[in-house]
Amino acid sequence: MPFPFDIPDNEKSELISKILKYTTRTQEENAQLKERVNILEQEIHRLKGLNGKPDIKPNTPKNDDSSSKPGDDNDAGAGHQKRDTGKPDERTKKKRKKPPKPSNPIRKRVAPVNIPEGSEYKGLNLYGVQEITFTVSLIQYELEHWVTPDGDSIYGRLPESVQGYHFGPELRSYVLHQHHACGVTEQQLLESLWDRGVSISAGELSNLLTLNHDDFHAEKDDLLTTGLFHCPYLQVDDTGARHQGQNGYCTFIGSPEFAWFGSTESKSRENFLSLLHRPWTTLVLNEHAMSYLEDHNCPAKWRKVFQECLCVHFFNRESWDAFLDDCGLTKPRLRQKASEAMLYGSLLSHGVRSDLPIHSDGAGQFDVFIRSGCWLHAGRPIERVIPVNKEQVEEQYQLLCRFWDLYRELKAFKAAPDDKRASSVRQHFRQLVQTRVECSELREALSNLAVKEPELLAVLDDPNLPLHNNLSESQIREHVKRRKISGGTRSEAGRQARDTFASLKKMCRLHEISFWSYLRDRLNGYNVIPRLSEFIKKAVYGDMDEGFTWSSSDLI
Incomplete structure (x- = not known):
């Protein structure tokens, strides 16, 4: 828009200068109000279930003489043409590469039809075709039953990989890979299995996806413990994650060496500290906790109460909450601050470094230890x-x-x-x-x-x-996509399984391990692939225990 108030400085009187200043401030306030009205209108449309403004990308501007140039009067206001400020295009590189073609091909010789008499054989032309085969079979284990002379019954023992299951490890690997790695919903996965002839109910499929994964959960928890002690810094971020129809949050904790997800009901600093403390159950009230309370302006009255209980160990969070009740500390904010101090002191007592850098987008809940900020987020207010x-x-x-x-x-x-x-x-x-x-x-x-x-x-x-914090944002996008597809989880086991397999999948991706091979290795009991926490140490220190080498061909 043209500016009618471009008056030379030598012609501006004191009154005109005041009018221009007032007019500029009014224009600024009007622009802000228009923006707020636009946001509120969009929210009203959303709440009423009306169709919003279509998200149509603008046409690419043509480079002709009629287009406006940077520096024109038309540059001002909300519709001005942007000039290049030199903002870097920082993108997270995708490390995945196309795998090599399968080795040991099945050879099939094809001869021409109707070879004329007198033709001369000149050798073979090779033409490779990759194929995948889906077959469903029923393995009927006939467990022999014997009775000893003492009258005791003994039976043949099932292989470890199928004990407790009526579905084999290859099928379970396929189900977990399709749901947790490929994002296939349970209903679509059930339809796919039925189409292939697998006799499985919706409840059995849900159990395969969510239950009896203790070994996977334990391996996932090892990632956080190893990352806390061996990685030079942590990157963190969080996003919404609904559970049982209620809004919750999923927090990502990781680095270029590992990835770990944990879902909870809140996103406070106490919650973040409790996630870092998750590998341990015991809590201790020590000098580090007292220092935290002093730095965060905890009233002297309560610091004196806690000082009298210095070096007291609590077996779990429930015993700590009972202690706060006995002390009469009922104000929610003070209880939260005391719990933060307890968790902070306990982390240091377990060996976590007090100078551990935490790199984030600047959110307050991550303000613990040493803070490191994201420049891409810092430039957005400008x-x-x-x-x-x-x-x-x-x-x-x-x-x-x-x-x-x-x-x-x-x-x-x-x-x-x-x-x-x-x-x-x-x-x-x-x-x-x-x-x-x-x-x-x-x-x-x-x-x-x-x-x-x-x-x-x-x-x-x-x-x-x-x-920048692009690594965290790209990793946590896994939960954003799943939230858009499935909405949320209904059971605690489902939420735990979602976090566990997202962590393990991302960990495999970081270290260029086939997630499909990893699942088959664990469920078949091959144990050819080392524990994933060992890959963190290898990435940080560049070495690994003897006998580490393995090949995906070992899993066939």
């Missing part, structure tokens, strides 16, 4: 500002250019750490956040950026830390 005149457009553009220039400086520092370069980055960051701008929203965004300086520049102290 990008979300809606400029109302060309001066604000230019201010926003310049800030974003400087912000992403800083990001590139940090990437260069990670490639070649240097004290001089680190000092330069700190100086440029402070210059950025101290920039004077007229737009109030941009000032607020810069103030929030200044508060996040320690976590955004944590990489200067530890160059191994990442600059």
Whole structure:
């Protein structure tokens, strides 16, 4: 839109300057109100079940002389054409590669039809065709029954892989792979099995997917314990995960070396600490817990009560809650803070490092140990500002250019750490956040950026830390897709199975292990593939115990 208030500075009186300032502020407030009205209208449409505005991508603009150019008056406002601010296109690389063709092919020689007399044989032309075969068979185990001279009955023993099941390990592997790796719903999987001639009911299929997976659950829990002790940092994120018709949350904890998912009813800091503490049941009230309470402004009255119980061990969370009841601590916020301190102190007593970096998108529930922030999330408040005149457009553009220039400086520092370069980055960051701008929203965004300086520049102290949280977001997308397909879980066993097999699948993907081979290895009892926690140590330290080598051909 054109600006009717472009008056030369030498012609502006004090009154005109005040009017222009008031008009600019009014335009800014109107733009914000229009945005809020648009959001509220969309929410009303959603609640009423009406069709929303179609998500139609705009046509690619043509590069002709009639198109608007950056810097024109039309750049201002919500509909201005964006200029390139140099924002990096950081994408998580997909590591999966096409597997090699199967070895030991089945050879079938095909001769021509009607070979004329006198023809000369010149050898073979090879033409490979990959095929997969689905066959359903019933294995009837005839368990011999013998009676000893003492009158006792003895029976033939079933193979370990089928004890307790009426479905073989290959079928169970297929069911788990289709549901947890390929996202096939139970109903569609049931239809597929029936089409292939498998006699199985909906209840039996549900049991195969959710029950009797203790070994898988134990191996999944090993991932978190090993990651806490051996990985140089953790990356975390969370997303919604409904359970029994109620809103809940799934938290991802991982790194480039491992992936672990846990679903709970809340997303508080206490919940995050309890997830980190999940491998252990015992709790201890120690000096680390007291220090946490002091740092988080716990009233001196309660710190004195806890001081008298220093070094007391609690066998589980229930005994700790009973202790708080006996002390008369009933205020929910104070109980939560005390539980946070207890979990924090217990983690350190179990050997978790107090300087363990936690890399996140800046959410408050992850504010424990050493914080490391995501630059892509930190730049969004500046990008979300809606400029109302060309001066604000230019201010926003310049800030974003400087912000992403800083990001590139940090990437260069990670490639070649240097004290001089680190000092330069700190100086440029402070210059950025101290920039004077007229737009109030941009000032607020810069103030929030200044508060996040320690976590955004944590990489200067530890160059191994990442600059963005794309890994966590790409990993937790697994739960987002499943939520869109299935909605949520109904049983506790179903929720546990969903988290366990998502963790194991992602772990296999990280280390280029076939998830199908992994399932067959475990359910058939081959145990050719080492425990997945061993791959974390190999990735961190670059070595592994003797006898580690294995091949997928060993599982055939």
